[in-house]
Amino acid sequence: MIRFTRVRKEYPRTGTALNDVTFSIAKGEFVFLTGPSGAGKSSILKLIYMDELPTHGEVWVSGTRSTGVKRKEISLLRRKLGVVFQDFRLLEDRSIEANVAFALDVIGTPADKIRTKVSRLLTQVGLASKATNLPRELSGGEQQRVAIARALANDPFVLVADEPTGNLDDRATRGVFQLLREINTAGTAVIMATHNLDLVKRHDFRVLEVNRGQIVFDSADEKGRVPEITP
């Protein structure tokens, strides 16, 4: 479903971010992406939703190849995956309902379908009662739930989460993580970049550890070995 083959990524200013990265992720998997800041976690995620393209090597995501990919194909790919960030990225001047509807609206979903879908999504993330609130009237955890609802709007096959709990306290972190697990149980793959080692250790999900632009540990390769996770 997602395959990186000898991927190298260089940025004009900061140099090599990833070097010879190869891995694949299957349908419905839950994967933690760990590693220190600047290790290349975000670069990997950006390559998945093709916000960046590899300098060398190739990325395959659900039938879309990074080599020679057209902008239009990238737009279509994004309709099949959901992305959430540490900073939520909500539109501050619109209700949370409008924030979720926005994702459906921009790809031309009919209005009546948007209404039913938005209310279903807000119920799923536990925010049906706050549909008309503005984002700033919500707690951090709730705002991240809105972002997740938006990411789920197009029924993605994978949810890409870049430090989704990075700005949240423990309680909110547990809540958001629980939501991600539920989403995964329902069949959507989840790739979550995180610094939260407690979270990683407490759950038996696949761990991909990145350091200095390379995959230094993949729990799928070394079943049974205790992962040496660098903070």
Place this chain on the structure above:
Amino acid sequence: MKLALREAMIGFRRAPMLSALSITTIAFSLFAFGLFSLVALNLREALRQVESRVEIRAFLADDASVESIADAMKVIGDYAEVARVEYVTQEQALERARTELKEFSDVFEAGFLPASVDVRLREGFRSPEQVADVAQRIRTFAFVDDVRFGAEWIQKLYTIRNVATAAGIILGLVFAGVAIIIISATIRMAVMARAREISIMRLVGATDGFIRQPFLIEGFVKGIMGGVLALGLTWFASLVISKYFVQTTFFETRFTLLGLLGGAVIGVLGSALSVGRQIRKVT
């Protein structure tokens, strides 16, 4: 489309000063164009009046018979270009000369001026070539002594009119170009003001074409608003000129609609030229 419209309106709300700047720029470009067109239009009106007085005068030999003159006048009157043919006797010519040149009225004597056939041409047949052509045909009648039609004068009128029209078009294009450049520049700021929406749109899979739409709609609306403002200013200017200087004619409705359309074209073109490049900068 509905969403694009809504987003365009948000663009106005979020950057009112920027929108006002774009509208004003379009308005002033079109206003300058409008003023010049007004001058050209009124100049043309004035020239048309002068032109209507263009006359071919065929002086007749003294021995020309009345019958042959009447026949010739009938033939000339049948020319497609001719509006009116008039016979001026020696006495009438003398009378006319005396009223037109009062101070010399004593100098003129009976029989001093020849009789003539005066020919006026229809509108649309008064170009220098056409006048010369008709004059040439009149010259072929045996009893015609000489034909006068002020060739150089007609030529000059035409040159002035053509220069005025060309200057109007060139100036209009230059101003439109300036407006387009300024709008392209404001798009950069408009895109930055909506960077968050754009980045989210892109994240959830909106195509570039879709992201561009609100900006093009915004450009269109600004162009129409600029056009309306320019129209108001031009109309006001023509009122002031009419009141304090000379009576002026204002544009026909068709031309004012063309002005609005011009504004819309400037707005959309200015936006289209830079929006693609600018939205690609938003990640």
